[in-house]
Amino acid sequence: MKVLIVGGVAGGAGTAARLRRNDENAQIIMFERGQYISYANCGLPYYVGGVITDKGALQLQTPERFHQRFNVDVRTESEVTAVDTAGKTVTVRHGEETYKESYDRLVLSPGAAPIRPAIPGxxxxxxxxxxxxxxxxxxxxxxxxxxxxxxxxxxxxxxxxxxxxxxxxxxxxxxxxxxxxxxxxxxxxxxxxxxxxxxxxxxxxxxxxxxxxxxxxxxxxxxxxxxxxxxxxxxxxGVRPDTGFLKDSGIELGARGEILVNSYMETSAPDVYALGDAASVRHIVSGKQVLIPLASPANKQGRIVGDNLCGRKTAYRGSQGTSIMKFFGLTVAVTGEKEENLQAQGRAFCKVITTSASQAGYYPGGEMMTVKTLFEPDTGRILGAQIVGGKGVDKRIDDMANAVRFGLTGFDLQEMELAYAPPFSSAKDPVNMAGYVIGNVIESLMKPFYVEDLDQIPEDAVRLDVRTPEECQRGMIPGFINIPLDSLRERMGELDREKDIYITCQIGLRGYLAQRILDQAGFKTWNLSGGYRLYEMVKKDEAAMAAVAGMCTECGKEL
Structure with missing residues (x-):
């Protein structure tokens, strides 16, 4: 079997290595347009910043080492310029030379190219x-x-x-x-x-x-x-699939030039597979075909294509876009669908925003994280999660990623037995806490409202802040009155039972406790998800954006 692989890095090189492990006798030729066949894409910014100082550390495999270990004919600075699926050949340009190479199987892993618009000047x-x-x-x-x-x-x-x-x-x-x-x-x-x-x-x-x-x-x-x-x-x-060379190849492409594949990573052409940043795959949550240009899915796809080339018929179940970023001391991580996408799909969902410490509160050095979890209203199935914070975000997004992939619910999050010791977590881990709040919402024990709903609160409703007076002196949401949680039972008579009560605290926990007290006393209540902490973040950002735009935050007029 003669297999040609177009492109190296995670997808192409991963396919070649897996194929060789499966079949010692296959003839494997890998074409790479540049000089490097396997390098750490995600580490490139850190070389610019001086975090990574060794040039060689960026190159994971040299062509020579890859050939020696996997017996792959590696042809660098060799660009595949055309594919003839009927004749089962590719056209290759190497310097001034152009030639054709035949194949029994063809693997396309050309990646994506950065968008560079024609900007004047x-x-x-x-x-x-x-x-x-x-x-x-x-x-x-x-x-x-x-x-x-x-x-x-x-x-x-x-x-x-x-x-x-x-x-x-x-x-x-x-x-x-x-x-x-x-x-x-x-x-x-x-x-x-x-x-x-x-x-x-x-x-x-x-x-x-x-x-x-x-x-x-x-x-x-x-x-x-x-x-x-x-x-x-x-x-x-952004980037776009680097698939211009597939024009007139007979291989079906999508609207953005992405290569369309089935669950076995097969294209519309016989004996041609595609993977990586240039191929669209099924999204785990929405079921739609999407482009998710990430290294982890490309590596998994390479292993699967390497199996399918040998007749194993292994399916790729899809991607969910799990990703994470370090930005100075902040960590931002996501998995699954976001709210904007679910709204666009017309899909029913609920959301909760929780705030937790990375470790036990009494252990020094803990950092706060904000967790947004999206879930199905009826079943509690986790549809997506986003976490912004400091330490410990990485391990929590991994738990959430497994919840999304394996169809777990908020009730499953409650039951997750996660590693605990004071330097690492609390006995109720942030993931457990998200599950508890989801369960409360589904069981109508907690009725949330959100920062974006503040302008829609009925004029005659009671707005109640249950933080301490000292906290409220540092800032309150306009129109809210302060009755501290610990005084609420004694001061309940100050509230009008005929009016809806919208509650806030610092992060939502005390607001929930106040809601349980008032609900059982016959009041109708709502609790601000994310609390005053999230409101303060929103207002600070809005003020900064308005200042940059030269607008007054009070009246909206130009300064």
Whole structure:
């Protein structure tokens, strides 16, 4: 069996290694357009920032070592420019030479290319994208040789923010420009507020709802006409499947040029498989075909394709987009669907926002995390989760990822027996706590409302803050009155039983306790999910965004 593999890195190299383990006699040829067949994509920003100092550490396998270990004919600087599925050949360009290579089986793992729009004046500034090792070296060398004072990062996804962090660590003043209303597309706006506030706290300027419409040697011009000084620019506005060479191949592509595959990673053409960033896969939650350009799914797909090439018929069940990012001391992690997507799909869901410490409260060094969990209203099945915080976010998102993948419910989260010792967690882990709150919502023991609902509270409703007077002196939601939780039973007579009562506390826990007291006394109550802590984050972010836009936060008029 002669197998050609187009592209290396996680998908292509993983397929080749698995195939060789399955079949020692297969003839395997792997084509890679660049010099490097296996490198640490996710580690590239950290070389720019000086966290990773060894160039060789970025390259996981050299062509020579890969050939020696797996007996794969590795052909670097060899670009596949066309595929003939009828004749079962590919056209390869190597330097000035062009030739055809036949195959029995073909594997496509071409990856995705960074989007680089035709922005007027783009040639006048020093503009970079980051996708591979040569890109990394160019950025690193430019900083070392020219010592830029400022950089505009266009796009606030994972790579954009990681680059912002690492450039700032090198002493560069960074401005982040994002066309959407919030950073990091996989999270929702309510979770992004905390991230926005943290970005600004690191001395990084943030412009949201803005795009770069032009450039010159001194900076970038935004769509509202303002100019951002920048000695260099990082374009990080997304990627698209690198599949132009498949035109007229007979292989079915999607609207964005993605390769369409079935659950066995087979394309529409016989004996042709595809995987990685260029192939669409089934989303675990929605069931829709999506592009999820992440290393972990690509590695799993490589193993599956390596099995299917040998007739094992192993299915890939789908992806859910589990991902995590370090940004200075903040960690942002997601899995499954987000609220925006569920709304767009018309799918019924509920949400809870909980706040927990990373470890036992009495043990020093703990950090808070905000957990947003999305679930089905009737069954409590977990549809997605987002976590923003410090220590311990990584282990909690992994628990949530398993809950999403294996169809667990909020009640299952309650029963999870998770590792506990004071330096690592509490006896009620943040994941357990999310499960308890979900159970309370499903059983109507806790009726939540949300920060975005504050403007819709009926005028005659009672707004009740059950924090301590000292807490309330530091700030309250306008219109709320203060009756501390520990005085509530004695002061219940101050409340009108005929009116709905909307309760808040700091994070939602005391509000729930107040709700249980009042509900059992015949009141009709609602509890603010996320509490005053989340409200404060939202208002701080909104004020900062308004200030950047030159708007008054009180009247909405230009300053």
């Amino acid at each position: 783009i040639e006048e500034n020093k503009v970079f994208t980051l996708r591979n090792i040569p890109d990394t070296y160019r950025i690193y060398d430019h900083i070392k040789e020219t010592a830029p004072r400022s950089c505009a990062v266009i796009g606030a996804g994972f790579i954009g923010l990681e680059m912002a962090e690492n450039l700032a660590e090198r002493g560069v003043h960074v401005t982040v420009v994002e066309g959407a209303s919030h950073v990091m597309p996989p999270i929702d706006m309510d979770m992004a507020h905390q991230v926005h506030n943290y970005i600004r706290a690191q001395g990084i300027d943030l412009y949201l709802g803005q795009t770069c419409t032009a450039m010159d040697k001194d900076g970038v011009i935004l769509k509202d006409g303002r100019k951002i000084p920048a000695d260099m620019v990082i374009l990080s506005i």
